[in-house]
Amino acid sequence: MTESRRPARRSQRGPGDRNSKPRQTRRPSQSAVDPARTAARDVLRAVRERDAYANLVLPALLRERKLDTRDAALATELTYGAARAQGLLDAVIASAADRPVDEIDGALLDVLRLGTYQLLRTRVAPHAAVATSVDLVRTEFGSGRAGFVNAVLRRVGEKTEEQWIEQLAPDPERDPVGHLAFRYAHPLWIAQAFAHALGADAGELDRVLAADDARPIVHLVARPGVITAEELALVTGGELGPWSPYAVHLEHGDPGRLEPVRDGMAAVQDEGSQLVARALTLAPLDGEDHGRWLDLCAGPGGKAALLGALAALDGFSVDAVEPVEHRADLVRKTTRDLPVAVRVADGRNPGLDAGYDRILVDAPCTGLGALRRRPEARWRRQPSDIADLVRLQKELLTSAIELVRPGGVVLYATCSPHVSETVAVVADAIRRHGVEQLDTREHHAHVSTPPMRCGVGRWVGVCPNVTRILLPKLDDDAYPSTG
Numbered sequence: 015m016t017e018s019r020r021p022a023r024r025s026q027r028g029p030g031d032r033n034s035k036p037r038q039t040r041r042p043s044q045s046a047v048d049p050a051r052t053a054a055r056d057v058l059r060a061v062r063e064r065d066a067y068a069n070l071v072l073p074a075l076l077r078e079r080k081l082d083t084r085d086a087a088l089a090t091e092l093t094y095g096a097a098r099a100q101g102l103l104d105a106v107i108a109s110a111a112d113r114p115v116d117e118i119d120g121a122l123l124d125v126l127r128l129g130t131y132q133l134l135r136t137r138v139a140p141h142a143a144v145a146t147s148v149d150l151v152r153t154e155f156g157s158g159r160a161g162f163v164n165a166v167l168r169r170v171g172e173k174t175e176e177q178w179i180e181q182l183a184p185d186p187e188r189d190p191v192g193h194l195a196f197r198y199a200h201p202l203w204i205a206q207a208f209a210h211a212l213g214a215d216a217g218e219l220d221r222v223l224a225a226d227d228a229r230p231i232v233h234l235v236a237r238p239g240v241i242t243a244e245e246l247a248l249v250t251g252g253e254l255g256p257w258s259p260y261a262v263h264l265e266h267g268d269p270g271r272l273e274p275v276r277d278g279m280a281a282v283q284d285e286g287s288q289l290v291a292r293a294l295t296l297a298p299l300d301g302e303d304h305g306r307w308l309d310l311c312a313g314p315g316g317k318a319a320l321l322g323a324l325a326a327l328d329g330f331s332v333d334a335v336e337p338v339e340h341r342a343d344l345v346r347k348t349t350r351d352l353p354v355a356v357r358v359a360d361g362r363n364p365g366l367d368a369g370y371d372r373i374l375v376d377a378p379c380t381g382l383g384a385l386r387r388r389p390e391a392r393w394r395r396q397p398s399d400i401a402d403l404v405r406l407q408k409e410l411l412t413s414a415i416e417l418v419r420p421g422g423v424v425l426y427a428t429c430s431p432h433v434s435e436t437v438a439v440v441a442d443a444i445r446r447h448g449v450e451q452l453d454t455r456e457h458h459a460h461v462s463t464p465p466m467r468c469g470v471g472r473w474v475g476v477c478p479n480v481t482r483i484l485l486p487k488l489d490d491d492a493y494p495s496t497g
């Protein structure tokens with residue numbers, strides 16, 4: 015194994031046109047020399063120039079360029095690592111270059127980020143990190159700019175990551191949240207939002223931020239009634255998940271190649287998402303369950319598929335609403351052979367008859383609870399995104415409350431722990447609609463939320479505080495995420 019293939023720190027730290035394959039570089043060239051770093055550079059460029067999603071562009075590029083397994087692993091580590099750590103890397107680069115990063119040409123900045131990531135967070139030999147970066151720039155832009163990159167990276171390499179943090183991060187005593195945000199490369203507003211959501215548990219903030227940088231492993235869901243998690247684990251060589259009875263964790267491998275996944279007996283789904291769908295089916299109703307279930311925000315269909323499989327066991331059915339046509343198509347694909355009817359509509363006015371027994375509102379949100387799976391997302395989201403989302407979330411929850419029968423259950427979930435998107439939305443529903451909150455902890459003793467109960471005959475079984483799903487007090491070293 016070469017030094018470049020031994021990432022050192024990872025285990026401790028914890029789409030449309032814009033996602034099509036990257037444009038050719040200005041002087042197409044050196045992919046034969048260093049295909050892994052060329053691929054990583056091209057994906058970072060697509061993310062920066064076209065707002066592409068790294069986790070969509072990279073796999074397509076690896077397939078197209080036919081990188082071997084080791085190069086693909088290195089390209090993945092460098093791309094995702096540099097994308098996640100961008101804020102910290104930029105602070106170091108700005109200091110070493112003695113100028114703000116927005117005064118550095120974007121194409122050079124991509125390479126500097128890759129080089130700095132290798133120097134600070136991997137075991138790549140410093141000379142290799144610098145030389146390969148300089149090569150990338152020289153081949154495309156010539157010696158002048160290569161000299162600049164060489165000089166900056168040599169300065170970066172004079173200190174360890176810890177020494178840079180000591181020099182550049184806010185003082186941990188005076189500004190603990192700012193310090194942790196810098197150390198774990200999160201925008202300050204996101205670290206502050208997490209601290210706020212943790213409340214009395216804010217001491218866990220460093221673990222939470224570190225968890226965002228842990229390499230995400232694949233979670234599979236075994237389709238109930240078709241295959242058990244035990245059988246799926248045996249067939250795939252995976253491990254049973256600790257929280258959901260349907261979950262299997264896979265450390266390695268491409269899930270798309272697994273027979274049970276290709277045959278529709280299993281699918282990729284985060285364990286946290288499985289818990290959300292399961293909680294809806296377990297919440298107590300007033301009176302009998304007549305088997306009319308609704309998924310009001312269904313695309314791309316992960317939870318609709320699990321709900322559909324559970325509904326099928328009892329002869330029940332699910333309506334699935336999704337306003338975006340191509341996402342509704344994904345729901346149809348995911349739920350074929352299941353008792354799920356897909357409707358392209360706005361969940362705020364879906365044109366459905368009221369009287370559902372169980373409704374899931376898996377609302378559009380900032381996704382701050384799923385940053386581990388979306389490398390660059392933390393640097394793209396803005397606090398100003400929240401107000402519009404909260405308005406939509408409240409309207410969707412109101413719509414669900416109007417569609418549920420008296421004594422039925424609505425489950426509200428987001429992939430975000432931000433209190434404005436979770437607790438505040440639910441509190442607003444309780445205040446305006448007189449609904450009551452249920453205690454989902456009964457069903458997820460180790461991972462769930464504070465109790466809520468609803469009045470006037472309707473029940474809102476809310477799983478509002480996804481913080482608690484994301485941040486359980488567990489003896490496990492990883493947090494489940496939804497999304």
Ligand SMILES: C[S@@+](CC[C@H](N)C(=O)[O-])C[C@H]1O[C@@H](n2cnc3c(N)ncnc32)[C@H](O)[C@@H]1O
Binds near residue numbers: 310314361377379
């Ligand atoms: C968090 S995702 C849902 C994930 C899905 N439940 C799953 O498990 O695969 C939110 C979905 O809500 C959809 N959405 C956005 N606005 C909506 C609206 N007004 N009514 C219903 N759904 C909406 C988005 O297109 C997106 O597919």
